[in-house]
Amino acid sequence: MQLTRLLLNLHLAIPVAMPLLALLGWRYPRFRRLGPILLLVFTLVGVVTTVLSWRTGQSPVIDLSRILPFPFILTLDRLSSLFLFLVSAVSAATTLFSIPYVERHYSAGRQAWIWTFLPLFILSMVLVVTAASAFAFLFGWELMTVFSAALVAVDGDSPERRHNLLIYLLMMHAGAAAVAASFFLYLPSAHGLTFAEIRAAGANLPGHSAIAIYLLALLGFSTKAGVIPVHLWLPRTHPIAPSPVSALMSAVMLKTAVYGLVRFGFDFLPHPAAWWGYLVLLAGMVSSVLGILYALGERDIKRLLAYSSVENIGIIYLGLGAALIFRAYEAPVWAILALVAALGHTVDHALFKSLLFMGAGSVSAATHTLNLDELGGLLSRMPYTGTSLLVACCSIAGLPLFNGFISEWLTFRSFLAGATLPSTLAQIVLPLSAGGLALVGGLSAACFMGLFGTAFLGRPRGVEAKSAVEAPWAMPFATGVLALACASVGVYPALLLRPLSLVANSLIPYANAPQELSVLPRLLPILSLCVLGAVLIALAIPRVIRVTAIWACGLPQISPRMEYTATAFSKPLRSVFATVYKADRKIEVLPADQPYFPVTVSYRSVRTTSFERSLYRPAVDAIVAAANQIRRLHTGNVQMYLLYIFLTLVSLLVVVKALR
Amino acid sequence: MTTIAVNVLQYLVLVLSAPLLRALIARIKATIQRRQGSNLWRPYADLLKLFRKEDLVPPTASPLFRLAPTVLTVSTLVTAAMVPTVYQSALLGFAGDFIVLVYLLALGRFFMGLGALDGSSSFAGMGASREAMVSALAEAPLFLGLVAVAILAREGNIVEIARWTLTQNFFDVSAVHAVAFVALAIVAIAETGRMPVDNPTDPAMNLRSYYPDFIAMDEKGTRWILETKGAETGDVPYKDAAATQWCENATALTGKKWMYLKVQQKAFETLQPTKFAHLTALRNSAPILKVNV
Numbered sequence: 021m022q023l024t025r026l027l028l029n030l031h032l033a034i035p036v037a038m039p040l041l042a043l044l045g046w047r048y049p050r051f052r053r054l055g056p057i058l059l060l061v062f063t064l065v066g067v068v069t070t071v072l073s074w075r076t077g078q079s080p081v082i083d084l085s086r087i088l089p090f091p092f093i094l095t096l097d098r099l100s101s102l103f104l105f106l107v108s109a110v111s112a113a114t115t116l117f118s119i120p121y122v123e124r125h126y127s128a129g130r131q132a133w134i135w136t137f138l139p140l141f142i143l144s145m146v147l148v149v150t151a152a153s154a155f156a157f158l159f160g161w162e163l164m165t166v167f168s169a170a171l172v173a174v175d176g177d178s179p180e181r182r183h184n185l186l187i188y189l190l191m192m193h194a195g196a197a198a199v200a201a202s203f204f205l206y207l208p209s210a211h212g213l214t215f216a217e218i219r220a221a222g223a224n225l226p227g228h229s230a231i232a233i234y235l236l237a238l239l240g241f242s243t244k245a246g247v248i249p250v251h252l253w254l255p256r257t258h259p260i261a262p263s264p265v266s267a268l269m270s271a272v273m274l275k276t277a278v279y280g281l282v283r284f285g286f287d288f289l290p291h292p293a294a295w296w297g298y299l300v301l302l303a304g305m306v307s308s309v310l311g312i313l314y315a316l317g318e319r320d321i322k323r324l325l326a327y328s329s330v331e332n333i334g335i336i337y338l339g340l341g342a343a344l345i346f347r348a349y350e351a352p353v354w355a356i357l358a359l360v361a362a363l364g365h366t367v368d369h370a371l372f373k374s375l376l377f378m379g380a381g382s383v384s385a386a387t388h389t390l391n392l393d394e395l396g397g398l399l400s401r402m403p404y405t406g407t408s409l410l411v412a413c414c415s416i417a418g419l420p421l422f423n424g425f426i427s428e429w430l431t432f433r434s435f436l437a438g439a440t441l442p443s444t445l446a447q448i449v450l451p452l453s454a455g456g457l458a459l460v461g462g463l464s465a466a467c468f469m470g471l472f473g474t475a476f477l478g479r480p481r482g483v484e485a486k487s488a489v490e491a492p493w494a495m496p497f498a499t500g501v502l503a504l505a506c507a508s509v510g511v512y513p514a515l516l517l518r519p520l521s522l523v524a525n526s527l528i529p530y531a532n533a534p535q536e537l538s539v540l541p542r543l544l545p546i547l548s549l550c551v552l553g554a555v556l557i558a559l560a561i562p563r564v565i566r567v568t569a570i571w572a573c574g575l576p577q578i579s580p581r582m583e584y585t586a587t588a589f590s591k592p593l594r595s596v597f598a599t600v601y602k603a604d605r606k607i608e609v610l611p612a613d614q615p616y617f618p619v620t621v622s623y624r625s626v627r628t629t630s631f632e633r634s635l636y637r638p639a640v641d642a643i644v645a646a647a648n649q650i651r652r653l654h655t656g657n658v659q660m661y662l663l664y665i666f667l668t669l670v671s672l673l674v675v676v677k678a679l680r
Numbered sequence: 681m682t683t684i685a686v687n688v689l690q691y692l693v694l695v696l697s698a699p700l701l702r703a704l705i706a707r708i709k710a711t712i713q714r715r716q717g718s719n720l721w722r723p724y725a726d727l728l729k730l731f732r733k734e735d736l737v738p739p740t741a742s743p744l745f746r747l748a749p750t751v752l753t754v755s756t757l758v759t760a761a762m763v764p765t766v767y768q769s770a771l772l773g774f775a776g777d778f779i780v781l782v783y784l785l786a787l788g789r790f791f792m793g794l795g796a797l798d799g800s801s802s803f804a805g806m807g808a809s810r811e812a813m814v815s816a817l818a819e820a821p822l823f824l825g826l827v828a829v830a831i832l833a834r835e836g837n838i839v840e841i842a843r844w845t846l847t848q849n850f851f852d853v854s855a856v857h858a859v860a861f862v863a864l865a866i867v868a869i870a871e872t873g874r875m876p877v878d879n880p881t882d883p884a885m886n887l888r889s890y891y892p893d894f895i896a897m898d899e900k901g902t903r904w905i906l907e908t909k910g911a912e913t914g915d916v917p918y919k920d921a922a923a924t925q926w927c928e929n930a931t932a933l934t935g936k937k938w939m940y941l942k943v944q945q946k947a948f949e950t951l952q953p954t955k956f957a958h959l960t961a962l963r964n965s966a967p968i969l970k971v972n973v
Contacts, residue, residue: 455821455824461783465786473808566734567737575918592810
């Protein structure tokens, strides 16, 4: 028996045993750490499995079709092992982080629930990325929704929370229905729904069903990925989940959607049309620009991070769209480049976004607030968490020497390559998209400068922030490991690009790898050496320092109230993009009949995203109206129902006759 | 060998002439405003002076406060080494990728903004916020300008782009290059905080400037700094201290006597002086005119 297969079996078996351990830990507090530690082992087994299968080139297969009513096959090909690695590695860091976090935040009973659902949630993501049959995929896909919702529900209960959770479940099930439908549309041409059969059927699909499959898959996966305009659940669910769970949802769960889209777009559907790519590109552009603009307007760290996930998924979509366009115009070299860019950003975003969400968890554990306007000065109080978050902010802003830059660079370069395509539209659209991506890059740098600057620098704006202390070692250790990963990929990009080009090559077979992939690995190590060396030398030069109070415009000293807040920081950009925000400002002067001598003046500014008003509300109204019309058929009269049955029968007979 | 020497020379000229540009702009401005203007070497003297002074650090600042200027300087110096200016190669020419260049500059700006926010002064926050806005908006045009040129040359490396451009017929490439040039010029104006995007002489930018109400010289040649006050707000004692200190320094340095006189509304009404000398004579005797430092 293959070692990898054994490991994969072990990997899948552990989480199933976890509820028992969680129960044990609840009954006997002595054993309460047993479950978490086993979960850590589980994730590490996943990492080892992928590395082994990668090294040896073995793809272990687990076939449970005999004991289940549907074909249930799991396997590891290049793409799967990349995503399994991602799931396992991020989960390992998250688990380590969760051990002290969960102990601090939740009662014993809730801890047991969390340690029951968390492993199952991770398992469901493992199922999704290793599935080799539609049933296994959909099974994992649905479990992922259920268990993540359960983890959100464990965190607390309130009417608003239930409402948000309901929206989450509704959108997820609608998305799952679309994905399931796209699988079932293969059935007329395929013998069964294992991935091998689907792949075989893909080549001779009729054109219209390929389009239907693609559109349904795009809709379903985009709902999961949180692409605008089907992002509605994302900023509602992420902030109310426990921080480690938000980290997993944002860093890994959204990526399973990217995995699905890559599977369909590059594996199952061999002949894409160019407009498929343009559609993805458009969705990506809208998501990334609007996502980062919404993030800029947020004060709550977790909501900000949730919107920034929308933006980053948008950037991934930009790469995917470009890759589809290149594939449609039969330019495989550039398609590989763009796909590597998209997959690279998937990995990068998983690393820094999980780090950011965990950092937000550490901040809320230390200060009991996530409102940026009440934080400040945390870097000197929580130096380890602060430093790793600085790395994450630099990464997400796409700055060189950090990993986010690598994937943005690749996306830029693939846009540039669009100028070589034999189509005027592509020659115009792709290079112009580079400008859009540059705008997004600049805005996200501004956004995360504001986030880090207001939360971690300056003076504390609230009492809680003033008395913050560093979290227990496991939390900064987990964030530190991720920060190290971000920085090492940024300084030595071959670490990321070599495996990714193999993955892309397995989906788009072509002999030559694009030359662009070797530019950064050659350039960045030397450049980093120059920059870091010069910075270290400059810091080594001894300087005389005088600690002195800063100019407070003549007042005795600066008070935290004079500091710029996150709201003030983003104001110039918010005024530039005022049309996007559509802020609802209400000034209330009381009493109303004395406008010149008011007793109180209250000011409220609510930012609504116009999607709810202009897109979802009409859709819901239309459905309700249609349902009301259909309700008229329900008269409660038996004769009427008999008439319906009779009419149905007649029309069926007519249809059968016509088909003959 | 000669290439390296030329590259080093080119780099040194580029870096060392940077303060001169500042002086030239100031000189042109002075000429337009019909002022004499300062010496062209003044920025060098200023830099020398500032490098010799100690670093002032706010008590609440984190280590990032001191890291920020270093990162900004280093990232700017490294990008300068990537760009060919007068010769068609550069010191770090192999790394002269235009995307790397733009983002390396962004790295410096990012840290500068963080450093400003770390100072926790509201003016620094305002500066960081403005800087973040301008650079976020300027990035896209900067990029598109470079993308246009890069696509023409089918190259991402700036040195290669420059070489390619030099081999072309001037009129073949001029249209795109002219448009890109205009775009980059506007970006440069925005990024360096010049009119009309920003106003570097805005009083709000010159935090420590102190403009006294009046400066007078009496018959004995004593220079008086006069501050007239209606209401005594909280910051007045600090202004008094600063002005008195300044007068002492100025007296010691120039050898001419400088004095500070604060005239409150109340004092003026009580004493009813008819001449300036009445006020100055009473400065030390009348308690109402006494400056408590």
